[in-house]
Amino acid sequence: MSTRRDFLQNMGLGIGFASLAPTLLQTTQAAGISQNPAPKLRVALMGLGSYATRVAEAMKTCQSAVLTGIVTGTPAKIPVWKEKYALADKNIYSYETLGELKNNPDIDVVYVITPNSLHHTHVIQVAATGKHVITEKPMADTAKHAEEMIKACEKAGVKLLVGYRMHFEPYTREVIRMLRDGEMGTLMHVDNYMGFRIGDPTQWRLKKDLAGGGALMDVGVYCLNAARYLTNEEPLWVTAQETKTDPVKFKEVDETITFQLGFPGGVIASCATSYNVNLERLYAVGTKGFVEMSPAYSYGPIKGRTHKGPLNEPVVTHQTLQMDGMADIILNGKTMTPAVDGYEGLRDMKIIDAIYESIRKKGVKIQLG
Amino acid sequence: MSTRRDFLQNMGLGIGFASLAPTLLQTTQAAGISQNPAPKLRVALMGLGSYATRVAEAMKTCQSAVLTGIVTGTPAKIPVWKEKYALADKNIYSYETLGELKNNPDIDVVYVITPNSLHHTHVIQVAATGKHVITEKPMADTAKHAEEMIKACEKAGVKLLVGYRMHFEPYTREVIRMLRDGEMGTLMHVDNYMGFRIGDPTQWRLKKDLAGGGALMDVGVYCLNAARYLTNEEPLWVTAQETKTDPVKFKEVDETITFQLGFPGGVIASCATSYNVNLERLYAVGTKGFVEMSPAYSYGPIKGRTHKGPLNEPVVTHQTLQMDGMADIILNGKTMTPAVDGYEGLRDMKIIDAIYESIRKKGVKIQLG
Numbered sequence: 001m002s003t004r005r006d007f008l009q010n011m012g013l014g015i016g017f018a019s020l021a022p023t024l025l026q027t028t029q030a031a032g033i034s035q036n037p038a039p040k041l042r043v044a045l046m047g048l049g050s051y052a053t054r055v056a057e058a059m060k061t062c063q064s065a066v067l068t069g070i071v072t073g074t075p076a077k078i079p080v081w082k083e084k085y086a087l088a089d090k091n092i093y094s095y096e097t098l099g100e101l102k103n104n105p106d107i108d109v110v111y112v113i114t115p116n117s118l119h120h121t122h123v124i125q126v127a128a129t130g131k132h133v134i135t136e137k138p139m140a141d142t143a144k145h146a147e148e149m150i151k152a153c154e155k156a157g158v159k160l161l162v163g164y165r166m167h168f169e170p171y172t173r174e175v176i177r178m179l180r181d182g183e184m185g186t187l188m189h190v191d192n193y194m195g196f197r198i199g200d201p202t203q204w205r206l207k208k209d210l211a212g213g214g215a216l217m218d219v220g221v222y223c224l225n226a227a228r229y230l231t232n233e234e235p236l237w238v239t240a241q242e243t244k245t246d247p248v249k250f251k252e253v254d255e256t257i258t259f260q261l262g263f264p265g266g267v268i269a270s271c272a273t274s275y276n277v278n279l280e281r282l283y284a285v286g287t288k289g290f291v292e293m294s295p296a297y298s299y300g301p302i303k304g305r306t307h308k309g310p311l312n313e314p315v316v317t318h319q320t321l322q323m324d325g326m327a328d329i330i331l332n333g334k335t336m337t338p339a340v341d342g343y344e345g346l347r348d349m350k351i352i353d354a355i356y357e358s359i360r361k362k363g364v365k366i367q368l369g
Numbered sequence: 370m371s372t373r374r375d376f377l378q379n380m381g382l383g384i385g386f387a388s389l390a391p392t393l394l395q396t397t398q399a400a401g402i403s404q405n406p407a408p409k410l411r412v413a414l415m416g417l418g419s420y421a422t423r424v425a426e427a428m429k430t431c432q433s434a435v436l437t438g439i440v441t442g443t444p445a446k447i448p449v450w451k452e453k454y455a456l457a458d459k460n461i462y463s464y465e466t467l468g469e470l471k472n473n474p475d476i477d478v479v480y481v482i483t484p485n486s487l488h489h490t491h492v493i494q495v496a497a498t499g500k501h502v503i504t505e506k507p508m509a510d511t512a513k514h515a516e517e518m519i520k521a522c523e524k525a526g527v528k529l530l531v532g533y534r535m536h537f538e539p540y541t542r543e544v545i546r547m548l549r550d551g552e553m554g555t556l557m558h559v560d561n562y563m564g565f566r567i568g569d570p571t572q573w574r575l576k577k578d579l580a581g582g583g584a585l586m587d588v589g590v591y592c593l594n595a596a597r598y599l600t601n602e603e604p605l606w607v608t609a610q611e612t613k614t615d616p617v618k619f620k621e622v623d624e625t626i627t628f629q630l631g632f633p634g635g636v637i638a639s640c641a642t643s644y645n646v647n648l649e650r651l652y653a654v655g656t657k658g659f660v661e662m663s664p665a666y667s668y669g670p671i672k673g674r675t676h677k678g679p680l681n682e683p684v685v686t687h688q689t690l691q692m693d694g695m696a697d698i699i700l701n702g703k704t705m706t707p708a709v710d711g712y713e714g715l716r717d718m719k720i721i722d723a724i725y726e727s728i729r730k731k732g733v734k735i736q737l738g
Contacts, residue, residue, distance in 0.1 A: 188625075188643070188645060188646040189564075189643065189648060191560065191562070191639075193560070239608060239610055241629050241631065241637055241734070243631060243635050243636070243637050244635070245557070245634070245635035256557075256558065258629050258637045258639045260610050260627050260732075262610065262612060266613070266614035266625075268625065268627045268641070270639055270641055272637070272639055274558065276557060277557040277558045277654055278654060278659075279654065285647060290647075358732075361733075362733050363608040363629075363727075363732050363733050363734045364730075364731050364732050365731040
């Protein structure tokens with residue numbers, strides 16, 4: 001416990017993690033003070049693919065979030081998930097019965113992990129039940145859809161969060177802290193890369209109508225989101241270029257995109273993303289030093305170094321931290337910087353839209369604003 | 370000696386270095402065979418700034434090139450250089466007496482190390498004397514000037530080489546060999562960065578009329594030249610973006626430029642260059658592995674690693690190798706790949722012209738052709 005507590009305290013998140021509550025509780029109990037345990041965030045997962053499985057496994061060690069339900073269109077998965085995660089029958093939904101969530105007091109939030117283009121519909125459907133929503137990144141397939149999702153959640157009075165896993169990750173937090181504290185001097189340049197060689201050519205990520213786009217949507221969003229939190233600014237313009245070496249496999253979606261974001265302070269973030277190249281790096285250099293993370297965005301272990309030497313942060317399960325952190329946001333109204341809310345997702349979606357526009361217009365600068 | 374010999378033999382340059390000749394000579398002498406020593410390339414340096422001093426010092430350990438003369442516009446430097454490098458009075462020229470080189474049998478080649486914009490005039494003047502010419506990179510300030518330099522040298526029947534130091538450097542050669550031998554699989558992506566925080570704001574590098582341009586001209590050329598030798602292709606298009614955080618210091622020339630080169634095989638090389646950010650990296654990733662050099666372009670020691678582990682090549686003085694290699698090209702007609710001739714320089718200059726054009730046109734793709 002102490003290692004984890006020390007780690008959380010060292011993260012500089014600026015939010016009080018609900019996961020500390022049980023420890024405090026033990027202390028008060030030991031002192032003979034009677035108190036109910038802190039409530040946990042009760043989560044239903046929607047879309048039971050491989051990433052949902054990863055989240056479910058990670059939540060086993062959450063201290064302030066617990067998996068209580070599922071939404072699935074595949075009946076065969078139900079017995080497996082019921083057994084594995086001790087789910088009650090009444091907390092198991094199909095897409096047809098989704099509306100009944102509104103009467104279920106055992107579920108606080110639905111984490112939408114369906115294909116990108118379905119986030120829009122699913123988030124709006126969940127919001128209509130009065131439940132909070134987490135949507136996996138990318139938030140949507142277009143900025144227009146992202147805006148509609150925000151409006152729907154605001155109208156329903158529910159919170160909307162986006163699965164920005166790295167915002168909770170210790171190396172990333174430490175790098176942000178170093179930049180904010182001026183340890184790299186004035187930030188001058190950023191390179192962010194994220195790509196991998198995608199497998200199964202029949203998967204939904206390669207279908208335009210489900211994925212919305214290709215590598216940029218799926219993993220390029222890490223690079224552009226990182227560029228924003230490294231600079232702590234919103235870009236003024238974007239330029240982008242595309243290349244496709246396998247027009248059969250990548251018939252419907254982008255294979256490799258390079259893009260550049262121009263920030264008010266003068267930084268140009270130079271980024272690349274791919275479904276056909278292994279790439280993974282975050283690099284920020286200032287007038288007094290640099291920081292490199294590589295790997296930088298995958299599930300870990302993350303590795304980092306700066307002009308002062310290697311970074312040594314705790315190796316954690318990202319999704320565990322994310323869900324504990326989101327519990328604190330949803331249950332306790334905590335805030336964090338950078339945010340993980342719908343507006344944060346919308347800003348990325350506007351940039352993604354602009355990147356595709358720049359590619360269509362042969363690389364010309366698209367002003368953001 | 371054996372270390373150096375082994376190293377040269379391992380370089381896979383595909384050229385027989387003249388510097389091996391003395392060793393062979395010793396062998397034949399030991400066998401009692403009489404033979405004149407291999408002739409050395411007799412070099413005059415033009416423009417005695419800090420880089421010329423570096424070249425002169427490096428040439429002390431050359432085996433097949435020797436410093437025999439200078440061309441300078443600063444009389445105060447003459448006694449220092451005469452003394453230090455044992456130069457004969459008759460091999461010392463000013464820019465006014467340059468034409469007399471034609472009658473001097475002690476000088477084979479003039480290495481032009483004057484400010485970029487003066488290369489054009491100086492190379493043409495040297496060629497008119499019938500001497501071979503080496504010009505420091507960037508070859509010229511514009512592609513048009515580079516073409517005129519090539520024509521002047523062809524007309525005069527002299528060789529024109531460009532100071533592409535890295536083409537002789539062991540880590541670079543090994544990386545090229547690995548790529549050509551398919552050890553990285555199919556090359557998919559390249560990142561090249563070179564920049565530094567420039568000092569003295571009054572230096573010629575910050576004057577447009579002398580430097581032709583800023584960081585791109587001076588050190589960006591390493592990135593684009595590397596992109597060409599890594600891919601072994603000529604780019605089809607270029608896009609570029611500029612940022613300027615210090616418009617006073619960088620009033621006349623570019624401070625920081627990012628640019629991208631699109632190659633026929635599908636690689637986009639993503640590059641950045643700066644006079645205000647420390648950047649230095651060469652990165653090439655293929656379907657089977659990667660290579661990184663960092664530092665990659667400065668005077669050494671270079672460091673490199675691949676998917677298989679660290680690269681361990683000999684640490685050498687780049688300019689020594691370059692001048693020995695150029696001796697072999699000029700004296701023995703050897704060829705090397707990539708070339709270090711005027712056409713190689715011209716290709717880079719055409720890309721530099723296109724980068725500036727893309728910046729003027731808000732990042733739009735400029736087709737190269």
